[in-house]
Amino acid sequence: xxxxxxxIGKEWADVRRNKMVLYVTILVPLLLTAIPVVALYLLxxxxxxxxxYEEMGRLLQNPIFAGMTPVEALQSAMASSYLVLFLxxxxxxxxxxxxxxxxxxxxxxxxxxxxxxxxxxxxxLLGKGxxxxxxxxxxAWFSYGVFLIFARFFSVSDRVFRVFVNPMWLVAMFVLAPLxxxxxxxxxxxxxSRVNDPRAAEQLGALLILPLMIxxxxxxxxxxxLNSTTFLLAAAAVALLNVGLVYLGVxxxxxxxxLTRWK
Amino acid sequence: xxxxxxxxxxFQRNHQEIKAVDGLDVEVRQGEVFGFLGPxxxxxxxxxxxxxxxxxxxxxxxWVNGLEVGKQxxxxxxxxGILTEAPGLYDRLSAWRNLEIYAELYGxxxxxGQVEKYLRxxxxxxxxxxxAGTFSKGMKQKLAIARALLHEPPVLFLDEPTSALDPEAxxxxxxxxxxxxxxxxxxxxxxHNLDEAERLCDRIAVFKQRxxxxxxxxxxxxxxxxxxxxxxxxxxxxQMAATVRGLPFVKHVEVLPGESGxxxxxxxxxxPAAQNPAIVQALVGQGAQIQFVNELRHSLEDVYLSLIRxxxx
Numbered sequence: 231x232x233x234x235x236x237x238i239g240k241e242w243a244d245v246r247r248n249k250m251v252l253y254v255t256i257l258v259p260l261l262l263t264a265i266p267v268v269a270l271y272l273l274x275x276x277x278x279x280x281x282x283y284e285e286m287g288r289l290l291q292n293p294i295f296a297g298m299t300p301v302e303a304l305q306s307a308m309a310s311s312y313l314v315l316f317l318x319x320x321x322x323x324x325x326x327x328x329x330x331x332x333x334x335x336x337x338x339x340x341x342x343x344x345x346x347x348x349x350x351x352x353x354x355l356l357g358k359g360x361x362x363x364x365x366x367x368x369x370a371w372f373s374y375g376v377f378l379i380f381a382r383f384f385s386v387s388d389r390v391f392r393v394f395v396n397p398m399w400l401v402a403m404f405v406l407a408p409l410x411x412x413x414x415x416x417x418x419x420x421x422x423s424r425v426n427d428p429r430a431a432e433q434l435g436a437l438l439i440l441p442l443m444i445x446x447x448x449x450x451x452x453x454x455x456l457n458s459t460t461f462l463l464a465a466a467a468v469a470l471l472n473v474g475l476v477y478l479g480v481x482x483x484x485x486x487x488x489l490t491r492w493k
Numbered sequence: 494x495x496x497x498x499x500x501x502x503x504f505q506r507n508h509q510e511i512k513a514v515d516g517l518d519v520e521v522r523q524g525e526v527f528g529f530l531g532p533x534x535x536x537x538x539x540x541x542x543x544x545x546x547x548x549x550x551x552x553x554x555x556w557v558n559g560l561e562v563g564k565q566x567x568x569x570x571x572x573x574g575i576l577t578e579a580p581g582l583y584d585r586l587s588a589w590r591n592l593e594i595y596a597e598l599y600g601x602x603x604x605x606g607q608v609e610k611y612l613r614x615x616x617x618x619x620x621x622x623x624x625a626g627t628f629s630k631g632m633k634q635k636l637a638i639a640r641a642l643l644h645e646p647p648v649l650f651l652d653e654p655t656s657a658l659d660p661e662a663x664x665x666x667x668x669x670x671x672x673x674x675x676x677x678x679x680x681x682x683x684x685h686n687l688d689e690a691e692r693l694c695d696r697i698a699v700f701k702q703r704x705x706x707x708x709x710x711x712x713x714x715x716x717x718x719x720x721x722x723x724x725x726x727x728x729x730x731x732q733m734a735a736t737v738r739g740l741p742f743v744k745h746v747e748v749l750p751g752e753s754g755x756x757x758x759x760x761x762x763x764x765p766a767a768q769n770p771a772i773v774q775a776l777v778g779q780g781a782q783i784q785f786v787n788e789l790r791h792s793l794e795d796v797y798l799s800l801i802r803x804x805x806x
Contacts, residue, residue: 232597233597235597236594236597239594240583240586240594243583243586244585247586248585338583338584339577339579342547342575342579343575344598345547346546346570346573346575347570348567348570350567486547486549490504
């Protein structure tokens, strides 16, 4: 446990000294939070015609919006569709940090002395994974908190605000988001321990964002209906996937290959 | 302390088998400073990586401090310190933090005490809060040595400890390694700096994929070149050389004429201390004026090059 804490501390100390990574870790989630906040503000103030309301038909079939006025339903529905942004937040920065974690050490030639210590592969990967994941998750929760503060003021009614703290949002933020982060970080570390160029690692790591777009496009097209059950099912699937990926990550981390084949 | 039996490490490159280490049999004693010499690509770093459990052997066995490589790797890693070819420091972190991280990873009980001890020992205490990336090469190397010693390992591997350092920094590092002698630690140094090996090492091994020779530098000299006495004469003639050749214990005589009739006789002997007086007596009997008598000492470079060439042939 101490070794894991040490690796986390080392990674964070390094990030704290790397101002650009630090700013990106903090600013990207806040910038992404601004999108639903602005949408919420504008949708509460724009006139909504019956035709606008009808165009949103598929989205508004979700029982969450039942009994709402057109303005309330539109504001809740549009802001909810941005929920995917909050799910992306804990992925964006952690996946790039994780993708750099092994290959970066190899390039700076600090990996060999690190691997010469009694640290186990599991401890090393857990330390690096947690160091990448935790700030992302915390920033996502913080951003969600910031969004809720603005939502309290910009929601046209309490009914709209309650949508953002309903079980669907809570499951998404407190169950699915951390699990997705673990998935992203595990994937990033696997990529990082298999490629020999940090740019390739970061680009491959960023690919993980693509499946999340389904959650954004799905509800708009009626392909997926977002609710707490959908998110719980997604969380279960991601949890299973995580177990496999963490196991695979440890198995694929070949100290010898990393030290002797990478140039 | 370190023992290998037919240790082999082969790599596959482009469907070809490359033998980096091929049947290494060597034993390094406790408390010994052991020099591992060989040309670039000889397999020195691979051997250090094998013995510090960073990579696994293809064949053969090895033991470090009584623990078997490949079976007790984690315990071995806890008991060895390693200075890798590159210092591999965290450049954005302070010297103190660099050491603290490793002290924690090695499970050092008194982290602060050990970090302070080695920062002071290596004269880096004043720079403890400076980022390692701002250090000179010599300072980085010293910090990396401190990192290897934090957990007081009984076995220390130093891979090219002074390569890429300027003469002053190299001397500082060399002096420090010398100061570690006699502390009971087994020190395994990979180097192609022959002066350094001669100065620091109790025994040396010359290695190129296979072990070519292993012994003390002095014994290797004797094995290769025997013992030779050089007699400097004010006047040298053929009769003097013939007289020396006629002595029963003389193995060979080489005549090196100098200026104005002076010259030197290089005489191969088995026991110079016992045989030199008879040579001097014989030469004086011939009317020779002897200026100096000294032992011809071949450099370690001569020994190394001779062994490598012999191996190549």
